[in-house]
Amino acid sequence: MTAATLLERTDEGGRGTGGAGRAKAGTRGAAGPGGAGAAEVDVASEGNRPARLGGRGWRAVHSVGIDPCARPEDGDVDVPVGDNLAMVLRGRPLPAADRRILAAFAAQAALAFEQRRLAEAAAEAGPLAEADRVRTALLAAVSHDLRSPLASAKAAIASLRSRDVIWTPTEQAELLATADESMDRLTRLVDNLLDMSRLQAGVLSVFPRQTGLDDVVPHALDELGPPGRTVEIQVPDGLPDIYADPTLLERIVVNLASNALRHSPEGTHPVITASALDDRVELRVIDRGPGIPAENRDRVFQPFQRLGDRDNTTGVGLGLALSRGLAEAMGGSLVTDDTPGGGLTMVLSLPAAWSVQQPVPAVVADG
Incomplete structure (x- = not known):
């Protein structure tokens, strides 16, 4: 064989759906077991062969050899796998026994491709899940932790402004210290949030x-x-x-x-x-x-x-x-x-x- 290519359908509705189903093998210009002129041999059943030609787009997922095929009809043997994948060979026709082996190999190759695609999708989803976790934690922090020092400072100031209680100088100093410490704590929390965002964005000045x-x-x-x-x-x-x-x-x-x-x-x-x-x-x-x-x-x-x-x-x-x-x-x-x-x-x-x-x-x- 000169080249073997695994193709994936790229037309709308088929791209990225994988489809490691049953494999059917066909040849062009080869004589089938029953006589000359058989255009295709379906390993599964002739009537179940998916209609995959007719101007649809394809992309090469993997190829070995020289001059890879761009479409199933470019090869001498094509093995559709499911609705969206095809194994295409160029070089010479294959006898029926070899086509059956090729069909089994194509199904395994398609399964490996599907597993790789799922692994890539999981890897892409990981950072998104982490970003969602951080966003959820940030909202929880803003709703609780940042409000806590504000509440303490507000309570201290409200007590000082109350006309119902006469505070001694010592008590006034303690309430002012509480408000001051609470605002310092709030400042540190906000500074941490801002600096963390700068670190993650790569714009922190050092x-x-x-x-x-x-x-x-x-x-x-x-x-x-x-x-x-x-x-x-x-x-x-x-x-x-x-x-x-x-x-x-x-x-x-x-x-x-x-x-x-x-x-x-x-x-x-x-x-x-x-x-x-x-x-x-x-x-x-x-x-x-x-x-x-x-x-x-x-x-x-x-x-x-x-x-x-x-x-x-x-x-x-x-x-x-x-x-x-x-x-x-x-x-x-x-x-x-x-x-x-x-x-x-x-x-x-x-x-x-x-x-x-x-x-x-x-x-x-x-x-």
């Missing part, structure tokens, strides 16, 4: 430079208010600076510390440590909480995951996913590790500043 952890970590914890002051910092003196965007790094530390505070049992406090390892600097955020089973470690970095959360009042499950994305955008990584004695450790690794060839500022000549 401005790395030489940065010291001893500056970034305390400033990040200050953003968490009183809870942030309970986090123990163990950053040694003389630690090499890192090469990172200080604003994005601060966002990572805020998210990791907030996550550690949320999972720390009463009476325990998260710890932040740092160390140099070759040309990297590692920042570890350690908590003594319940930890996460090894099989679920990767899931915590998926958007809108809240594994191990003890309540549904804080966060939208974006902090860790966003933090990993920000770390990778700066040439770093974020992984989980066990805490000796129980708990979870988040390990942020970033390049040391000395190991990165930093851009030299341009010098503009006078005159």
Whole structure:
């Protein structure tokens, strides 16, 4: 045989429907078993052969040999499979016994093609299903998690405006602090949503430079208010600076510390440590909480995951996913590790500043 081609019908109503049905084999210009001039032999039954010719379009799904056929009538032997596929051979006619073998082979080839088509359709549906899941989770976050800090702030302000109660200066300060903390929490939630959308769209701006952890970590914890002051910092003196965007790094530390505070049992406090390892600097955020089973470690970095959360009042499950994305955008990584004695450790690794060839500022000549 010079060429063997598997064709799929492309006319309207047939394209993409596959159709791995029974195979019937026909030849042109070959003598059938009963005498000369038999134009076609149907392996199944002559009356059930589908009408597939007459100007309909076809496309080659797969071909071997030279000069593949573009239509069933271009070959010496054509084997229709179902309503939308045909195996076409060019080179020489086949005897009846070989045509029966060819029909069986064509049916298997069509079945393999249909399985591949279904697998491709499933692969295309996967991202759509994930996008739908993220959209559903986002709507849930907007309807609940973003409204929660708004409700707290509104309640505090409404209490201050009430004419039925006379608040002491201390009580007024507490209510104002509640409103302020609630709005800060809302701001962080919105910032996380916006930055995650920028990451996924590939439009997040990153401005790395030489940065010291001893500056970034305390400033990040200050953003968490009183809870942030309970986090123990163990950053040694003389630690090499890192090469990172200080604003994005601060966002990572805020998210990791907030996550550690949320999972720390009463009476325990998260710890932040740092160390140099070759040309990297590692920042570890350690908590003594319940930890996460090894099989679920990767899931915590998926958007809108809240594994191990003890309540549904804080966060939208974006902090860790966003933090990993920000770390990778700066040439770093974020992984989980066990805490000796129980708990979870988040390990942020970033390049040391000395190991990165930093851009030299341009010098503009006078005159």
